[in-house]
Amino acid sequence: MTLTELRYIVAVARERHFGRAAEACFVSQPTLSVAIKKLEEELDVKIFERGGNEVSATPLGEDIVRQAQQVIEMAQGIREIAKRGKDPLSGPLRLGLIYTIGPYLLPDLVRNTIARTPQMPLMLQEQFTVRLLDMLRLGELDCAIMAEPFPDAGLAVAPLYDEPFMVAVPKTHPLAKMKRISAERLKQETMLLLGTGHCFRDQVLEVCPEFARFSSDAEGIKKSFEGSSLETIKHMVAAGMGLTVVPQLSVPAEAQTHVVYIPFEDPVPTRRVVLAWRRSFTRYEAIAALRNAVYACKLPGVTRLSD
Template identity: 50%
Template sequence: MTLTELRYLVNLDKERHFGRAAERSFVSQPTLSVAVKKLEDELGVALFERNRGEARPTPVGARIIEQARRVLTEARRIEDIANQGGDALSGPLRLGAIYTVGPYMLPQLVPALRKSAPNMPLVIEENYTSVLLDQLRDSEVDVALIALPMDVAGLNAWPVYDESFVVMMPPDHVLADEVEIPAAQLAYHPLLLLGPGHCFREQVIEACPKCVDPDADGPRPQTGSSLETIRHMVVSGLGITVLPEASVKNRPDDGGLVARPFKPPAPQRQIALVWRKTFPRFKAIALLRDTLLGCNIHGVRFLPDAPVQSA
C-alpha cells in the first residue's frame, strides 16, 4: 500500500468515474484501475461498486477512503514541517481561485508576484468554492481566493477587497435609461445566470429571490457556463445579467454593453485569501496579499487594514 494508491482512492471517490479520476491523478485509466484492484486484492475487500466506468464506494470502502484522506493529510503535514526550516518564498505555492475571480485577478497578480518572489511559482487551480474548500482541508491547495461569507471552519481568512455587483445589458435595453436598478426588477426581464455550483449565482439569487421563484410571473432565468459566455449571450440580445464589477472594469471592451449599478443597498461580495491554520508559510501568504493589494485592479475596494479571521 502506497501513498499514491491512497491518492487514487480519494480521487476516484471525488470523481466517481474511473476516466475522470485518472485525469485528476495524471495517469491513464488502466493504470488507475489496476492500482485500485491491486489494493482491493491486498485488503481482501471491494472498495468500489463498478458500473460502466462509474464507481461508488462500498460501506467499508467509504471508511477506508476516509482514513486514506487522513493519512494523506498527515503526510502533507510532514512536508509542511520540513518547509518550516526553509525559505517560505522558495518552492511552488498552490493557489486556488473561484471561476469568477481568477480571469480578472491573475493577469496582474502573476507577473507582479513573479518579480517579488521569483523562486515561488504558482500552481493555479480554478474551481467552485465548495471544491476549493475541500482541497484546502485535504492539503491539495495551499491558499485560495474565495468569496465571503462562507463556512471556513478550521481555516484562516484574510479579506482582500470588497466588490459590488452591476447589471449588464445592451445599450438599447429598457433598463439602460435607468441610473440605478432595483434588484427586484431583475425578475421581470430575461436573466442569464451561472449554473448551479457557482457561489456567485447564489449571491445574485439572494439579492433577487423572485428570479428563480417558480410561481413568479416573470421569465425563467437561463444559465451559462462562465461569465464570459454569459456576456456573449447578452451581446446577442438574449437577456441581461449580473456581473462582479471587477469582471467589467478589467477587460478591454464589453462588446457595446452598458453597466448599471444597483439601487442601494447594492449586492456585493468580499474576496479573501483562505488557508489552513497549520500551513507554515505565512510569509508567502502575506506577500501574496500585499501583491494583490498593489495590483491596479479596477472596480474593487481594497481592504489593506483588514485583520486575519480565524474560524
C-alpha cells in the first residue's frame, strides 16, 4: 500500500469517474485502474462499484477512502511541520468562499494578504456552502469563509464578523424615500431571490418566509425572479422588476443612479460570517494570518468579532 494508491482512491471517490480521477492525478486511466485493482486485491475487499457512467464507493470502501484521506493529511502534515521550522507561513493557502462573500471581501483580502504574507499566496475557490464543506472534508481546501448556519462537519470555526442585511429598492419605487424598512412591509412587494443552493437565499427567506412558497407554485413565477448572482439581481432591481435583500458589504460605496439601499428597522436581520478549517489542519499560523488579514479589511457597516 502506497500514498500514491491512497491518493488515487480518494480522487475516484471525489470524481466518481476513473477517467476524470486519472486526469486530476496526472496519470493515464490504465495506470490508475491497475493501481486501485492492486490495492483491492491486497486488502481483499471491493472499494468501488463499477458500472454505468458513474463509480461509487461500497459501504466498506467509503470507510477506506475516509481513512485514506486522513493518512494523506497526516503525510502532508509532516511536510508542513518541516516547512514551519523554516517559515510557518511558507506555501499557498487554499481558501474557499461562498458566492455572496467572495466578490465583496476578496479585493481587500487579497491585497492585505500579499502585503502581510507574500510567501503565502491564496489559492481561491468560490462555491456553494455544501460543496465547500465537501472540499474541506476531502482535503481539497485548507479553509473556507462561509455564513452560519451550516451542517456540523466537525470543523474548527472562528467568527469573523456579523453582517447586517439591506433592502435594495428601485429609485422610482415609493419605498425609496423611507429611512428604514420593516420585514413586515416587504410582504406586500415583489421580491427577487437568489436561486436554490445559495445559503443567502435561505437567510432571506428566514426574514420573509412568505416568499418561500413562490418557488414552488405557478403563481410564484409571476411574483418573483430567481437569479444566479446578487449582481444580476441588482440589475433587475434597477430595471424596476422588484425589491431584493442584500448583505451590507455588497452595497456600493457610492450612490447609485437607479437603486437605493435602505436599512431594516430593528431587529435588523444579520448573518454571521466565519472562517472554518479541518481540525487536523496543522498550519495554525496561516489561519491566524488569514484572520488578521480579514480584520484589516475595511468591512464598512459590519461588526468585527473575535474569540
